[in-house]
Structure formats: C-alpha cells, structure tokens
Amino acid sequence: MKSLFKVWKPRRLVAGFVVWFFLFEAVSALSFEISGNYKNLLSASKTQLKEDYNLDLNRLRLQIKSQLSENLSADLQYDIEAYLGSLLKTSTFTAFKNYRPPTKFDLISTLLDSENLYVRQKLYRFYFTCALPLGDLKIGRQKIPWGVGRVWNATDPFNPVDFVNLEREERVGVDGISLDIPLSALAGLNLVYVEGKSNRSMGGRLRTNIEGTDYSVLGAKLGSDYLLGFDFAGQIRGAGVRGEFAYTKAQAEADYLRLVLSCDYTFPSSLYFLTEFYYNGQHYGFLGLTYDIFSLLKGGIYFMYNMDDGSNFVNPFLDYSLSENSSWVIGSHILSGKTGSEFGAFSNVYYAQIKWFF
Amino acid sequence: MYRFTAGALLICLASIFCSSSLLAELSAKEIIKKSDGLIRGNSSRGSLEMMITNPYFERTLKMKVWNKGRKKTFIRITYPAKEAGTGTLKIGNEMWNYLPSIEKIIKVPPSMMMAAWMGSDFTNDDIVRESSIVEDYNHRIVAEEKIDNYAAYKIEALPKPDAPVVWGKIYYWARKSDAVPLREEFYDEKGKLIKVMDYKEIKFMGGRVIPTFMTMRTMGKENSKTVLRIIESQFDIPIADSIFSLRNLQMVK
Numbered sequence: 280m281k282s283l284f285k286v287w288k289p290r291r292l293v294a295g296f297v298v299w300f301f302l303f304e305a306v307s308a309l310s311f312e313i314s315g316n317y318k319n320l321l322s323a324s325k326t327q328l329k330e331d332y333n334l335d336l337n338r339l340r341l342q343i344k345s346q347l348s349e350n351l352s353a354d355l356q357y358d359i360e361a362y363l364g365s366l367l368k369t370s371t372f373t374a375f376k377n378y379r380p381p382t383k384f385d386l387i388s389t390l391l392d393s394e395n396l397y398v399r400q401k402l403y404r405f406y407f408t409c410a411l412p413l414g415d416l417k418i419g420r421q422k423i424p425w426g427v428g429r430v431w432n433a434t435d436p437f438n439p440v441d442f443v444n445l446e447r448e449e450r451v452g453v454d455g456i457s458l459d460i461p462l463s464a465l466a467g468l469n470l471v472y473v474e475g476k477s478n479r480s481m482g483g484r485l486r487t488n489i490e491g492t493d494y495s496v497l498g499a500k501l502g503s504d505y506l507l508g509f510d511f512a513g514q515i516r517g518a519g520v521r522g523e524f525a526y527t528k529a530q531a532e533a534d535y536l537r538l539v540l541s542c543d544y545t546f547p548s549s550l551y552f553l554t555e556f557y558y559n560g561q562h563y564g565f566l567g568l569t570y571d572i573f574s575l576l577k578g579g580i581y582f583m584y585n586m587d588d589g590s591n592f593v594n595p596f597l598d599y600s601l602s603e604n605s606s607w608v609i610g611s612h613i614l615s616g617k618t619g620s621e622f623g624a625f626s627n628v629y630y631a632q633i634k635w636f637f
Numbered sequence: 638m639y640r641f642t643a644g645a646l647l648i649c650l651a652s653i654f655c656s657s658s659l660l661a662e663l664s665a666k667e668i669i670k671k672s673d674g675l676i677r678g679n680s681s682r683g684s685l686e687m688m689i690t691n692p693y694f695e696r697t698l699k700m701k702v703w704n705k706g707r708k709k710t711f712i713r714i715t716y717p718a719k720e721a722g723t724g725t726l727k728i729g730n731e732m733w734n735y736l737p738s739i740e741k742i743i744k745v746p747p748s749m750m751m752a753a754w755m756g757s758d759f760t761n762d763d764i765v766r767e768s769s770i771v772e773d774y775n776h777r778i779v780a781e782e783k784i785d786n787y788a789a790y791k792i793e794a795l796p797k798p799d800a801p802v803v804w805g806k807i808y809y810w811a812r813k814s815d816a817v818p819l820r821e822e823f824y825d826e827k828g829k830l831i832k833v834m835d836y837k838e839i840k841f842m843g844g845r846v847i848p849t850f851m852t853m854r855t856m857g858k859e860n861s862k863t864v865l866r867i868i869e870s871q872f873d874i875p876i877a878d879s880i881f882s883l884r885n886l887q888m889v890k
Contacts (some may be wrong), residue, residue, distance in 0.1 A: 346890070408888075415884065424741045424887070448738050464728060464882040488882075491731055493744055512744040519746025545749040574693050574756060603696055603717040621790055636718040 316636045322445060325626035332366040340403065350411070356404040363396040383454040383474040386420060414460035422452045423471050425484055425497065427512045430565045430583070431538035431557040433525040434532035436480070436501050437473060442583065443592055443612065444629055465493070478502030503530035504598060518544040535559060535560060562586040565632035575600040590616020590623045605635040665776035668744055670786055671808060672816040673771050678872030680705045685860045686868055688713065689757045692782055696883065707769055707883040720755065722889040725764070728881055729803070733887045751803065758853040758863035762803055770807060773800035784819040785837070791816045817846060820867035830856050843870040
C-alpha cells in the first residue's frame with residue numbers, strides 16, 4: 280500500500296484549504312446564506328469487462344449564496360467527494376478518474392488517490408448574477424435550463440437529461456454567459472454563450488405563453504453545427520402535454536431531426552403517470568408510474584424501451600422520507616437486450632442512497 | 638408600542654361596533670364577500686408556517702407568500718432545507734413550479750391541482766385557487782350557531798352552473814359581529830363531507846382583525862391535520878407585477 284504522503288496531493292490540499300480560508304473570510308464579510316447536502320450512494324454492479332464491483336460515493340455539497348451588492352449576487356456549490364469500494368481497483372474507475380468534462384475549465388482536482396479511497400473536490404456551480412435594467416446576466420459555471428421533456432431533451436444541447444444515469448439530477452453545467460431578458464411576466468429571451476474545451480457555442484431561446492401553453496423557439500450554433508428547435512408545454516383535459524422538435528445541420532455528418540413527445544397525469548389517489556416518446560434516428564418509448572404508498576413512502580417504476588433493437592431499461596425504486604431534511608432511496612437499474620443492443624451492453628445496477636439537507 | 642396597541646384596539650373596537658350594526662343588514666353573499674375580503678385583501682404579502690401532522694410524521698414548512706387579487710400568487714418555501722428555494726407561481730388558472738434540485742421551471746398540469754401541496758391536507762388548488770367562494774357560488778343563510786362561543790351565521794354556498802369549482806357544497810360560518818371566518822366545511826358533488834377548515838386565534842394583524850391559525854382536516858384521515866399559522870401579513874399594499882413572473886420564479890434569493 281502506498282504511503283499517505285504519496286497518495287495525498289499536498290499542494291492541492293493546501294490550495295483547497297486556502298480556497299476554504301478565503302471563502303470563509305469572504306463570506307464572513309458579506310451577507311450570505313450557506314446550505315447544502317450530504318449524499319451517500321452505494322451501488323453494486325458489473326463493469327463492461329464483467330467484473331463484480333461495489334462503489335460507495337460520499338458527497339458533501341456546500342452551497343453559498345451571497346448578495347454582493349443590490350444588483351450583484353454570487354452562487355457557489357462546492358463538492359468534496361470520497362469514493363470507496365472495489366470499483367476503485369478496476370480500469371473502469373481509472374477511466375472515470377481521467378475523464379474530463381467538455382467544459383472550458385475542469386474545476387475538478389484530486390485530493391487523495393489510493394487503492395481504497397479516492398477523494399476529489401470540484402466546483403459544481405460558480406456564477407455571478409448581475410441584475411441589469413435589460414435583464415439578468417449570469418457569468419460562470421451554470422446550468423442552461425432549456426427543454427421541457429422529463430426523460431429526454433431534444434432542444435437542450437447544453438445539459439440534457441440523462442435518465443439512465445444513477446444521479447440523473449446531476450448536470451455538469453457549462454462555462455459561459457447567459458443573458459435572460461424578460462419581455463413580459465411569462466415571456467423572455469435567453470441568450471447564451473458557452474465556451475467548451477474544443478469548441479464554443481452560442482444560441483438564443485425565445486419563450487412565450489399563448490392561451491395557456493408555453494412555447495419556445497430556439498436557434499444555436501454548436502461548434503460547427505447549427506440547431507433549430509421548437510418546444511411547447513400545455514395541457515389537454517387535465518393532462519400535461521409537452522413536445523420538443525430539433526433539427527441539426529451538422530458539419531461532419533448528415534443533418535438529423537430529433538423529437539420528444541411527452542404526457543403526464545396525476546390521479547387524485549396520488550398515482551402519477553408519465554409517458555414519453557423520443558426519436559433521434561432510433562425510436563424510444565418511456566412509461567413511468569409513481570405512487571405515494573403512504574405519506575412518507577413513495578414507490579415507482581420507470582420503463583424505457585428502444586423500439587429498434589428491443590433492448591430496455593427498468594428502474595423500480597422506493598423513496599422514504601426519513602425526516603424533514605433527509606430521504607432514503609433504494610432501487611435498481613435492470614437492463615436487458617441482445618448482445619450489441621443499446622441497453623444489453625450494460626449490467627444491472629443495485630443501489631441505495633441517503634441524502635441529508637442542511 | 639403603547640400607541641400602536643391602543644390605536645389597534647380602537648380600530649378593532651370601531652370595526653367590530655360598526656360591523657356588528659351593519660352585518661345584520663347584509664345578505665349572505667355580502668357577508669361571505671366581507672369575510673373573504675378580510676383574509677385576502679386586494680393584495681397581500683406575508684410569512685406563513687405550515688405544520689403537517691399525521692400518524693407517521695410531523696413536518697413544518699415555512700414560506701413567503703405574495704397575492705394580487707385572485708389572479709396572481711407567488712410562494713417561496715424557506716424551510717426546511719430540503720424544500721427551501723422551491724417556488725410556485727400562479728397566474729390565472731396556470732401554475733409553474735421552480736425546483737432547485739433540477740434548476741428548472743416545470744409547468745404544472747391541471748390534473749396535479751388536486752394533488753396534495755407539499756404533502757399537506759391542502760391541494761395545489763386550495764393554495765392558489767382562482768375560484769371564488771363569492772362569485773362562483775350562490776349563498777343563503779341556513780342557521781345561526783355558536784362556534785367557539787362566537788355567535789355565527791352558517792351560510793350554505795352552492796356552485797353556480799358551469800362554475801370552475803371543485804366542491805359540490807360549502808358550509809361557511811362567519812362571526813356575526815364582524816364576518817371573521819370561523820369554519821368551512823367542504824363537500825363533494827355527492828354531498829359527502831371531505832374537508833373541514835377551522836379558523837382560530839383571531840388577532841389584529843396587518844391593519845385588520847383576522848384569524849391567524851387555521852386547521853385543515855381531511856375526513857377519514859384520523860389523527861391527520863395541517864395547520865397554517867400566519868406569522869406576519871400585510872394587506873392592500875402595492876406589490877410589483879415583476880414578483881409574479883417566471884424571471885422571479887427562477888431567481889432564488
């Protein structure tokens with residue numbers, strides 16, 4: 280086993296403490312709010328080389344909001360993540376450690392790297408918001424909230440939903456500038472400029488509300504590709520209906536069309552029903568049901584189906600509210616399909632998660 | 638402090654005196670209108686605490702609420718941490734939620750309006766309903782009863798044909814002296830009692846006498862209730878239209 284001096288990254292650790300020191304110094308002089316959450320996600324599965332593994336992710340997320348002046352605020356979400364388990368000894372985890380997001384800045388650094396424990400820190404969000412007479416200007420690592428689909432997004436090229444991800448609420452975000460210009464209470468124009476590692480993107484999304492339905496049209500230049508899109512969110516006889524259409528004029532490949540159609544309904548018994556269809560060259564279907572078994576316990580099942588290769592993804596889960604500020608979730612991702620199919624290539628995942636907010 | 642208390646007391650007494658002499662002359666609809674106006678105002682801004690109790694758990698939610706007429710409502714949850722930042726915007730009969738966990742605004746479909754709001758005995762519709770017990774119902778005084786030792790008018794409210802309401806009948810008790818609401822009973826279209834709301838702790842707040850402690854009970858759910866306590870409230874004040882916007886909904890301060 281390596282000595283601690285070898286596995287710890289002392290300079291990064293010192294840098295981390297310096298960041299913390301200045302962070303506390305800065306926030307102590309300002310009006311700020313501190314909050315956050317701690318998550319423990321334990322999972323077991325097999326790698327693509329069919330090695331059994333388990334992984335225990337511990338993430339402490341600190342969120343600091345500070346009103347720097349009347350019109351300027353700062354938002355920071357800082358993560359410390361500790362990984363334990365047998366996955367650390369596999370090449371899959373080495374690939375995970377070496378992976379760098381497509382954002383301009385990594386904002387991730389390793390603090391400790393040993394056979395049995397891997398610790399890293401990252402800035403999940405870090406942006407300034409300036410309230411201008413024209414609108415809100417946001418600069419930094421942020422999420423661009425485009426798209427209306429619950430399972431897939433065709434019109435969100437920046438942070439689309441990744442529904443088969445164990446942490447589907449986590450989005451890397453983008454490094455860029457976003458200007459949100461309100462045109463009325465329910466209408467506005469969002470202009471974005473995003474700097475990636477290998478390319479830059481810019482675009483605009485105009486949203487409005489007509490007769491009870493939200494509509495958006497958007498256009499974006501994504502590297503050398505062009506995207507034109509349209510989405511809506513409305514209702515038909517009590518049910519929520521949504522749609523996204525996106526046409527991409529691609530430089531390196533043939534132009535392509537993507538489409539999302541979505542519908543959900545909540546019954547008085549608390550039974551929630553969601554169905555979604557996605558086309559991106561292949562056809563996908565989704566069905567989701569959730570139900571409040573009793574006040575604190577929610578159960579649900581999600582089913583995703585690739586209509587072209589017949590592979591599918593099933594996610595049954597139970598979500599128990601432990602206290603006002605904590606929840607416990609258990610579930611599994613059951614994937615099946617022929618060899619070479621989209622979901623058939625992966626092994627089932629079993630997981631349990633505790634999340635505590637403060 | 639003394640001046641404020643004395644002034645408040647004078648206003649209360651004057652209000653009660655004038656009201657009691659006038660209330661007897663009012664029709665059932667006018668009593669309901671006066672009573673409803675007391676707790677709503679033309680506009681309002683306040684802080685509320687919601688305590689949800691059932692056999693399995695107790696939860697407390699704290700929130701800030703802005704209202705403008707019946708058309709516009711804005712709610713921001715401030716406690717507990719798990720829900721803090723969650724926002725609700727209602728304009729007309731449309732509703733949007735901002736969910737901090739996904740940093741996104743979600744349009745709430747109408748079917749969700751009858752779902753429990755944040756796990757409470759209140760539905761989304763109860764929280765932001767546009768339907769008006771004054772305009773959407775026909776009223777008549779059916780009895781004079783005592784509620785919590787206060788003499789009260791018992792008023793029956795039946796929905797007008799085609800009114801966009803969810804209840805088949807409402808019984809409403811208003812204090813005879815000043816129309817302060819004391820109790821509401823909500824019945825479905827088959828005449829079955831579904832929910833009961835009790836109004837307590839009548840105080841001078843925000844320039845008027847209002848109940849500050851409301852308990853909603855759902856029939857058939859024994860030992861369950863949701864209590865709504867008004868911590869602070871201001872009525873008939875100017876509120877900027879920008880509060881009721883998608884821009885404000887996603888700006889968690």
